[in-house]
Amino acid sequence: MKSFAPGVLERQKIPMAIVRAVGHVGELKGRLALHRHTRGDALLALAAERPTIRPLPPHAAPTPDYILQVHADVCADTTRPAGRWRPSDGVEDGLDGMLASRQQFRPPAAADVEELITTLCATYRARVAADDAEPLFALGAFTLDFLCVCPFAEGSARVGWRVADVVLRDLGYDVTRYVGLGSAVEDTLPACQAAFEASTKGWHAAWHDLTPWWAYFLATLTHTHEELDARLAAIPHGRVLKSDTVRKAIEELPSPFSISDLERACPEVSRPLIRRVMSEMKGTRIRLLGRGPRARWERI
Structure with a gap:
């Protein structure tokens, strides 16, 4: 896909602020490990309140079939068509459509969606296997490409962030067991829109700047840790769960x-x-x- 086309990741000029952000979210893993020792019961309660997310096999990359299954899960309690690729070139309105409907950017044609998602999964898997890119950068690029394709008539954004949640767990960022990226995105929609708009300029030609999106992706991951801290602080020790x-x-x-x-x-x-x-x-x-x-x- 576009972000994994030859040379795209390599030519990104990464500011030191983004390098420091990667280090910071790595440090936050240690804070979560401490919470497990001191607030284990509260963490279990928070995990129980999260929607059950279909897991991936350990160290496995998302596949088109897995993505369709996640979409079916997202739409399970609705009357919306579930587990099917977008049938038309129109994009949805509201939260899921905000990444495409309010910008000049337009997703690829519906007829190309299945092939594009298949290619995205394959190129992401190959990049991860090569182990020559920061995993958070690779996942951020995958998420951007996924949102650009907008593979579903409704629910594309929710599916994209849920898939990112699952991959992050495999990378050791277990915070998404308790606070999902989608929740953080809802709290920071203007910043999400700005980062998406900045990083999708030139996307169709595979000549786009990923750094605004990476900065937002890392800030969102940091936000989930901060939100987890706030939720734990709101649960007194000994409270009935x-x-x-x-x-x-x-x-x-x-x-x-x-x-x-x-x-x-x-x-x-x-x-x-x-x-x-x-x-x-x-x-x-x-x-x-x-x-x-x-x-x-x-x-x-």
């Missing part, structure tokens, strides 16, 4: 019960977290009775 509230309700509700019963018993808990706790307890503490909207659960 939302996941424990769900487990207590499961033990106390008349059996059998439905997910709706749990939602009424735990009004402050989101449905994704309720589902996650139930998934953890399935087979050992509870079992499913029936299928579909009338499905109910009973304690074992």
Whole structure:
């Protein structure tokens, strides 16, 4: 793809500020390791509140099939077409479309999407295997190219940031288990738009400047660590966690019960977290009775 075309990464003139930012996010790994020792329970609670993200095999690069599966996961609770490439040249509006709809940049034609994503995955995988580029620069370039292609009618940005979350975990940046890049992007949309606009000038000709996007990508990764610190600070030691509230309700509700019963018993808990706790307890503490909207659960 464009950012991995011959010579593109090599000709980037990287400012010292970006070099220092790479070092800084590396230092933040150590802070997270300390949190695991001192706030392990709180981290588990924050992880439980995050949407379950389909993992990649260790040290594996994203593939087109994996990306389609992530899109299906993103759209699972909606009526939107899921797990299919963009069928037309129009791009979506709103948060997902802001990277393409508000700028002069236009994504490639829909007819080219599958081939472009296949090429992007292959060239990224080859670059990682060569081990001749800073992994964060390679992932940042992959994410930019992905957003430029805008492979889905809706949900392209969410999928792109989720895929980046998963790859970052494989690189040792486990912060995305607790705070996703997408959340940080929502907090910094103007900066995201500015970086995207700056780095997509000349993209179609593979003659673009990646450094504005890299600076934003690293700042976003730093933001996730800062957000994690803030969320941990808001959880007092010994506080009753939302996941424990769900487990207590499961033990106390008349059996059998439905997910709706749990939602009424735990009004402050989101449905994704309720589902996650139930998934953890399935087979050992509870079992499913029936299928579909009338499905109910009973304690074992």
